[in-house]
Amino acid sequence: MKLIVVKDYEEMSCRAARIIAAQVLKKSDSVLGLATGSTPIGTYRCLIEFYRKKLLDFRTIKTVNLDEYHGLSQTHPQSFRFFMEENFFQHVNLRTSNIHMPEGKAVDPEQETVRYGKLIDSLGGIDLQMLGIGLNGHIGFNEPDDTFSRTVTCVELTQSTIEAYSRFFENTDDVPRRAYTMGIATIMQAKELLLLASGAEKREIIQQAVYGPITTRVPASVLQLHPNVTVITDESAGALL
Numbered sequence: 001m002k003l004i005v006v007k008d009y010e011e012m013s014c015r016a017a018r019i020i021a022a023q024v025l026k027k028s029d030s031v032l033g034l035a036t037g038s039t040p041i042g043t044y045r046c047l048i049e050f051y052r053k054k055l056l057d058f059r060t061i062k063t064v065n066l067d068e069y070h071g072l073s074q075t076h077p078q079s080f081r082f083f084m085e086e087n088f089f090q091h092v093n094l095r096t097s098n099i100h101m102p103e104g105k106a107v108d109p110e111q112e113t114v115r116y117g118k119l120i121d122s123l124g125g126i127d128l129q130m131l132g133i134g135l136n137g138h139i140g141f142n143e144p145d146d147t148f149s150r151t152v153t154c155v156e157l158t159q160s161t162i163e164a165y166s167r168f169f170e171n172t173d174d175v176p177r178r179a180y181t182m183g184i185a186t187i188m189q190a191k192e193l194l195l196l197a198s199g200a201e202k203r204e205i206i207q208q209a210v211y212g213p214i215t216t217r218v219p220a221s222v223l224q225l226h227p228n229v230t231v232i233t234d235e236s237a238g239a240l241l
């Protein structure tokens with residue numbers, strides 16, 4: 001693991017964006033694995049700036065997202081697709097046909113997990129996957145469990161995750177109970193991983209993920225086994241590294 005601890009959120013975001021930019025320049029048809037949450041917003045902002053300065057061209061880049069709520073349409077303001085449109089997709093020249101995410105409104109969730117898994121394979125796998133980390137060590141929606149999930153799955157959200165997300169919905173009952181996520185195997189198959197964390201509340205969990213035992217109880221700890229991982233944190237999240 002390569003560890004980079006920088007001053008603040010802005011610097012973390014720019015360092016991450018530079019790594020993604022290098023990938024885009026190195027391979028114009030790269031498959032980028034993208035993430036949602038508050039952590040990657042600054043990275044998207046930097047990438048948009050690079051694009052506006054004409055340093056980057058996304059025309060032939062392909063994207064796959066880590067996760068999506070089950071049951072929400074692409075236009076639902078809380079769907080991850082909507083988030084991606086707002087924070088990244090609509091600001092750069094990605095082709096809609098090159099943007100891939102699990103389809104929240106798919107009729108058959110089982111079939112949707114198979115479709116999305118096969119789609120990632122058909123693109124030749126992920127060149128660079130960006131990841132945030134949940135307070136309990138989850139990556140994507142891979143929550144602490146007794147086993148590591150394999151490929152794309154549709155998981156039941158834990159009560160704590162539902163409660164954490166209820167702030168974005170009118171009431172807790174509106175929070176989807178299930179979500180699609182790339183499995184641990186899907187994430188581990190990416191050629192390169194970029195794990196980002198900022199803020200003091202992530203301090204302990206990022207330390208456990210990087211230095212703690214590899215355990216299904218801290219899903220991010222599995223990243224220690226990946227041969228090409230860069231962890232970038234701000235000073236607050238990286239204080240124990």
Ligand code: GLP
Pocket residue numbers: 035036037038039040066067131132133134135138139140141
């Ligand atoms: C969610 C997402 C994850 C994300 C995590 C951290 O549960 N499914 O993909 O990494 O939250 O979110 P944040 O970046 O807002 O702390």
